[in-house]
Amino acid sequence: MQCALFDAGRCRSCQWIEHPVSQQLTAKMDDLHTLLDGLPVANWCSPVSGPEQGFRNKAKMVVSGSVEKPLLGMLHRDGTPEDLTDCPLYPHSFAPVFAALKPFVARAGLTPYNVARKRGELKYLLLTESKLDGGMMLRFVLRSEAKLVQLRAALPVLQAQLPQLKVISANIQPVHMAIMEGETEIFLTEQQALAENFNGVPLWIRPQSFFQTNPAVASALYSTARDWVRTLPVNHMWDLFCGVGGFGLHCATPEMRLTGIEIAPEAIACATQSAQALGLQNLHFQALDSTRFATASHDIPELVLVNPPRRGIGAALCDYLSRMAPPYIIYSSCNASTMAKDIRLLPGYRIERVQLFDMFPHTAHYEVLALLVKQ
Ligand SMILES: C[S@@+](CC[C@H](N)C(=O)[O-])C[C@H]1O[C@@H](n2cnc3c(N)ncnc32)[C@H](O)[C@@H]1O
Numbered sequence: 222m223q224c225a226l227f228d229a230g231r232c233r234s235c236q237w238i239e240h241p242v243s244q245q246l247t248a249k250m251d252d253l254h255t256l257l258d259g260l261p262v263a264n265w266c267s268p269v270s271g272p273e274q275g276f277r278n279k280a281k282m283v284v285s286g287s288v289e290k291p292l293l294g295m296l297h298r299d300g301t302p303e304d305l306t307d308c309p310l311y312p313h314s315f316a317p318v319f320a321a322l323k324p325f326v327a328r329a330g331l332t333p334y335n336v337a338r339k340r341g342e343l344k345y346l347l348l349t350e351s352k353l354d355g356g357m358m359l360r361f362v363l364r365s366e367a368k369l370v371q372l373r374a375a376l377p378v379l380q381a382q383l384p385q386l387k388v389i390s391a392n393i394q395p396v397h398m399a400i401m402e403g404e405t406e407i408f409l410t411e412q413q414a415l416a417e418n419f420n421g422v423p424l425w426i427r428p429q430s431f432f433q434t435n436p437a438v439a440s441a442l443y444s445t446a447r448d449w450v451r452t453l454p455v456n457h458m459w460d461l462f463c464g465v466g467g468f469g470l471h472c473a474t475p476e477m478r479l480t481g482i483e484i485a486p487e488a489i490a491c492a493t494q495s496a497q498a499l500g501l502q503n504l505h506f507q508a509l510d511s512t513r514f515a516t517a518s519h520d521i522p523e524l525v526l527v528n529p530p531r532r533g534i535g536a537a538l539c540d541y542l543s544r545m546a547p548p549y550i551i552y553s554s555c556n557a558s559t560m561a562k563d564i565r566l567l568p569g570y571r572i573e574r575v576q577l578f579d580m581f582p583h584t585a586h587y588e589v590l591a592l593l594v595k596q
């Protein structure tokens with residue numbers, strides 16, 4: 222894929238961009254084979270990829286420059302700002318929003334935060350788009366609430382200009398550190414969540430809850446998990462690290478009992494709302510730590526699906542799963558290295574099937590789905 226910013230040396234985030242996607246996939250498969258070396262895999266499924274560009278539904282823009290001439294993008298290691306509004310990973314629909322946001326920042330008097338001087342108010346702009354109807358969620362990450370009144374006063378003009386902005390909020394992040402967002406979220410619109418839909422399953426995108434950033438590949442990931450589960454004798458399953466419920470909501474049937482566990486209450490609220498919309502009565506989503514929930518539970522399901530953050534599920538949960546021994550485990554991971562480590566801590570299981578999903582093209586990262594069966 223061609224990226225003028227990469228070619229000019231202005232952004233090097235996509236280390237593999239100069240290689241064709243077919244070569245990237247081969248390298249990712251090689252990496253996965255190496256990581257699973259010594260663990261027999263019964264079926265290696267073909268990797269799944271999506272569009273090469275315009276695939277991201279989310280932009281996380283560092284705001285820098287001056288209030289009159291803000292820059293949206295990133296900071297190089299030495300602190301120099303880079304405008305990334307032309308990044309080809311974003312869909313075309315992002316360009317008019319970025320174009321309108323720059324004069325808006327000036328109009329609302331939202332001085333960009335200056336990292337070196339520790340001054341200014343606006344740290345990041347976070348923009349997410351729903352593929353359902355092109356609706357968008359815009360979040361202003363601010364250092365404090367000092368400019369909230371100004372922001373609110375200026376918003377109606379922006380909303381008239383960009384009616385696709387369905388959810389707008391201010392996130393307050395007072396800490397001078399590379400943390401993207403703080404705990405306080407102040408909604409500036411009545412609507413607090415953006416409706417999305419993958420494979421006919423209603424999902425919600427909301428501040429402070431994880432949502433997959435590559436909708437085409439994530440849809441394929443969820444529908445694959447659903448297809449795998451439908452071939453198994455499963456009436457009771459857990460969806461651990463469930464986020465807004467993408468896996469569980471795809472896999473559940475009216476007869477199946479399903480418990481979804483996730484640490485973020487905002488995500489759980491979304492998952493519950495989706496289950497209600499689907500009319501599924503046997504789905505229960507709870508905001509808890511996955512390991513704490515699992516280790517306190519004695520009602521063992523036939524299938525435990527896990528989709529942890531990059532750190533993996535860890536030794537305590539592996540140990541619990543080994544002892545409780547559900548017949549099936551599905552492991553979805555964005556970090557095959559920690560997944561491989563965890564699978565080695567589950568010696569009672571054999572790997573029935575593995576599939577790679579190219580969720581992060583042009584980088585070394587990828588998502589994996591693995592089905593483990595109790596021996
Ligand atoms: C990779 S995301 C997956 C989310 C979801 N399965 C999906 O498909 O969108 C990992 C999720 O684990 C959640 N999480 C992190 N630590 C957790 C913990 N200790 N217990 C439960 N959930 C946790 C995060 O909030 C995040 O939503």
Ligand code: SF4
Binds near residue numbers: 227232233305310
């Ligand atoms: S992140 Fe965007 S701008 Fe940066 S190299 Fe990748 S495609 Fe180019």
